[in-house]
Amino acid sequence: MTSPIRTERHGDVLVIIADNPPVNALGAAVRQGLEAAIEEGEADGAIAAMVIRCDGRTFFAGADITEFGKPPVEPMLPTVVDRIEASSKPVVAAIHGTALGGGCEVALGCHYRVAVPSAKIGTPEVKLGLLPGAGGTQRLPRLAGVRLALEMTAKGDPISAKRAQEAGLIDRIVGEDSLAADAVAFAGEVKAVRPIPRASERAVQPDPEAVAAFQKENARRFRSFDAPAANIACVVKATEVPFDQGIAFERKEFLRLMTGNQSAAQRHIFFAERQAAKIDDVPADTPLRPIRRVGVIGAGTMGGGIAMNFLSAGIPVTIVEMAQEALDRGTGVIRKNYEATAAKGRMTSGQVDTAMAALIPTLDFDALADCDLVIEAVYETMAVKQEIFGRLDGIAKPGAILASNTSYLDIDAIAACTSRPQDVLGMHFFSPANVMKLLEVVRGAKTAPDVLATVMALAKTIRKVAVVAGVTYGFIGNRMLMPRQVEANKLLLEGATPEQIDRVHVAFGMPMGPFQMADLAGVDIGWHRDPNRIENVRDALAAEGRWGQKRQAGFYDYDEKRNPSPSPRVAEIIQDWRDKTGTPQHEVTDEEIVERTLYPMVNEGALILEEGKAQRASDVDVVWIYGYGWPVYRGGPMFWAKTEGYDKVVAGLEKHGFTVAQSLKSGSIK
Numbered sequence: 001m002t003s004p005i006r007t008e009r010h011g012d013v014l015v016i017i018a019d020n021p022p023v024n025a026l027g028a029a030v031r032q033g034l035e036a037a038i039e040e041g042e043a044d045g046a047i048a049a050m051v052i053r054c055d056g057r058t059f060f061a062g063a064d065i066t067e068f069g070k071p072p073v074e075p076m077l078p079t080v081v082d083r084i085e086a087s088s089k090p091v092v093a094a095i096h097g098t099a100l101g102g103g104c105e106v107a108l109g110c111h112y113r114v115a116v117p118s119a120k121i122g123t124p125e126v127k128l129g130l131l132p133g134a135g136g137t138q139r140l141p142r143l144a145g146v147r148l149a150l151e152m153t154a155k156g157d158p159i160s161a162k163r164a165q166e167a168g169l170i171d172r173i174v175g176e177d178s179l180a181a182d183a184v185a186f187a188g189e190v191k192a193v194r195p196i197p198r199a200s201e202r203a204v205q206p207d208p209e210a211v212a213a214f215q216k217e218n219a220r221r222f223r224s225f226d227a228p229a230a231n232i233a234c235v236v237k238a239t240e241v242p243f244d245q246g247i248a249f250e251r252k253e254f255l256r257l258m259t260g261n262q263s264a265a266q267r268h269i270f271f272a273e274r275q276a277a278k279i280d281d282v283p284a285d286t287p288l289r290p291i292r293r294v295g296v297i298g299a300g301t302m303g304g305g306i307a308m309n310f311l312s313a314g315i316p317v318t319i320v321e322m323a324q325e326a327l328d329r330g331t332g333v334i335r336k337n338y339e340a341t342a343a344k345g346r347m348t349s350g351q352v353d354t355a356m357a358a359l360i361p362t363l364d365f366d367a368l369a370d371c372d373l374v375i376e377a378v379y380e381t382m383a384v385k386q387e388i389f390g391r392l393d394g395i396a397k398p399g400a401i402l403a404s405n406t407s408y409l410d411i412d413a414i415a416a417c418t419s420r421p422q423d424v425l426g427m428h429f430f431s432p433a434n435v436m437k438l439l440e441v442v443r444g445a446k447t448a449p450d451v452l453a454t455v456m457a458l459a460k461t462i463r464k465v466a467v468v469a470g471v472t473y474g475f476i477g478n479r480m481l482m483p484r485q486v487e488a489n490k491l492l493l494e495g496a497t498p499e500q501i502d503r504v505h506v507a508f509g510m511p512m513g514p515f516q517m518a519d520l521a522g523v524d525i526g527w528h529r530d531p532n533r534i535e536n537v538r539d540a541l542a543a544e545g546r547w548g549q550k551r552q553a554g555f556y557d558y559d560e561k562r563n564p565s566p567s568p569r570v571a572e573i574i575q576d577w578r579d580k581t582g583t584p585q586h587e588v589t590d591e592e593i594v595e596r597t598l599y600p601m602v603n604e605g606a607l608i609l610e611e612g613k614a615q616r617a618s619d620v621d622v623v624w625i626y627g628y629g630w631p632v633y634r635g636g637p638m639f640w641a642k643t644e645g646y647d648k649v650v651a652g653l654e655k656h657g658f659t660v661a662q663s664l665k666s667g668s669i670k
């Protein structure tokens with residue numbers, strides 16, 4: 001097997017080149033080749049300096065995550081990085097693409113770093129529940145200072161080549177198209193410079209104020225995660241002890257994180273997100289339909305948010321409403337959202353104007369005739385959707401993809417109202433549609449493979465994480481939400497309070513509990529259809545105008561800043577319903593809340609998989625991470641159940657009288 005590393009001589013400079021697609025991950029063969037190449041350069045008297053660069057789209061993008069959990073293969077990355085730094089001849093890193101994780105650490109082990117303007121450098125290990133384990137936590141603060149080292153390691157976002165140069169991480173920005181030549185020239189300039197600059201030999205001053213400020217600033221973001229604190233501890237250690245002691249501390253912390261549940265969960269989601277994009281029975285090279293213009297029917301909250309996704313990706317949108325006032329309100333909200341983003345510095349006013357210029361608001365339904373994709377985002381009633389798809393069938397051009405944003409309804413029943421069911425599918429966005437990353441792509445019985453493949457690819461273009469769902473009420477996420485809500489409401493009648501149930505969910509790591517979620521989404525959703533039908537606590541609240549945050553009162557009372565507090569009135573209403581229904585009361589424990597609200601979600605996920613309404617268990621996890629904020633350090637409902645132990649979950653479900661899915665009972669969930 002040929003090595004992914006080769007060397008070339010350019011005068012007295014040895015160029016070491018890696019070619020390990022797709023992202024030049026630092027797998028065993030790459031590490032072995034790098035070490036051998038450095039030895040070659042050291043041993044050759046004709047060589048005065050060395051360059052390390054990569055073919056393909058990027059400099060090393062990190063250790064090979066697929067190797068984690070397998071027996072280590074020498075040389076390990078810290079050894080390779082130390083060997084580079086110990087070289088008696090200067091070594092220059094030539095960076096393009098994204099030098100991430102171990103890739104960044106290889107660059108920091110080099111004595112100099114040059115980069116093209118578009119390059120990025122970062123240590124995203126924290127997003128995998130880890131920390132830079134090849135000296136990054138010790139070299140970064142020595143080169144760039146404590147504050148930036150904290151930002152880069154504990155938050156994990158990459159920085160631009162320009163910012164890296166300003167911070168002293170990059171020595172020179174070279175030509176975008178002349179990296180190879182410019183790096184050799186730079187090596188020629190520094191080949192005789194002594195002493196050779198080694199990051200590990202630099203001092204770094206403690207900066208307790210920066211550490212305290214950073215921890216305070218990010219307390220909420222880091223809540224319940226293990227890795228951020230470990231990254232901070234390593235950076236602080238770099239300011240307190242000599243390099244080799246700092247490295248020993250980093251190694252210990254790295255192994256502690258690597259063997260913990262959180263990192264296993266976060267690495268699981270890293271691959272699960274990418275796996276979700278693959279459709280098992282549709283070839284990856286299926287030709288896609290070109291999507292040049294998108295039509296959106298409905299300029300309400302969802303329609304406007306959906307439109308923004310395409311406008312932000314540079315795809316023109318025709319948005320249709322029934323009345324001018326609604327159309328104007330919808331386009332006004334889109335502009336306001338963009339201007340708010342610009343005010344935060346995340347967009348320029350020019351970009352706002354460009355996006356708005358690509359939006360065609362109209363009352364003319366026929367204007368959808370030249371759209372390649374039309375997304376319906378109107379009332380969640382089947383009759384309305386069927387009427388719209390019937391009209392659309394007569395207007396849309398041949399080959400146009402017709403999608404519904406329905407969050408529950410039967411796509412096949414909608415497709416049946418057209419002469420082209422093969423072009424129909426669901427695109428279920430999550431509110432707010434321009435913010436939430438999840439997109440459930442609902443595959444109808446007759447949806448054509450290329451239609452599905454086109455929408456899955458388009459999801460990537462609009463920066464969504466897409467998951468294929470089958471036609472079933474609520475698809476994947478909302479179908480699993482239902483048993484959780486049913487049990488939460490039952491627990492209220494049996495003696496629990498909204499605060500207790502929500503507290504258990506927030507302690508688990510959810511952004512909010514079932515009742516906080518109801519207040520945010522609107523307690524009155526669904527009640528308006530028959531306001532006189534008061535069948536449960538939620539109906540009773542809605543009937544009293546307690547519609548949630550939008551009315552400063554729902555399951556909680558809210559002050560003007562929307563801070564919630566337990567409501568004595570709600571307690572009365574709950575007690576009324578306990579009395580009215582004669583529900584036996586008992587002391588509800590936190591453990592019972594987990595067993596009756598979270599385990600049933602796992603059970604429903606298993607049933608969804610058994611029915612073939614999701615392709616794989618990891619897809620179910622992706623839905624809950626990106627659609628509902630399930631804590632990524634628990635890996636999603638199905639991964640969490642495996643970590644908990646299927647036996648424990650089954651026992652918990654059976655204790656409360658649930659019928660357990662066969663695949664869960666047998667532990668054969670895939």
Ligand code: T1G
Binds near residue numbers: 063098275
């Ligand atoms: N190891 C193995 N495979 C990887 C990989 C990695 N580090 N990064 C990407 N892949 C695969 C990915 O699964 C996909 O495979 C393909 O490459 C394209 O990726 C010791 C311990 C580089 C920004 O966390 O952020 O170094 O699906 O779809 O959108 O201190 O990949 O095609 O079969 O994401 O263009 C630290 C992780 C590792 C960077 C490119 N590094 N990667 O994004 O392509 S830990 C990271 C990314 C570490 C050291 C520590 C992105 C990307 P497939 P993609 P992309």
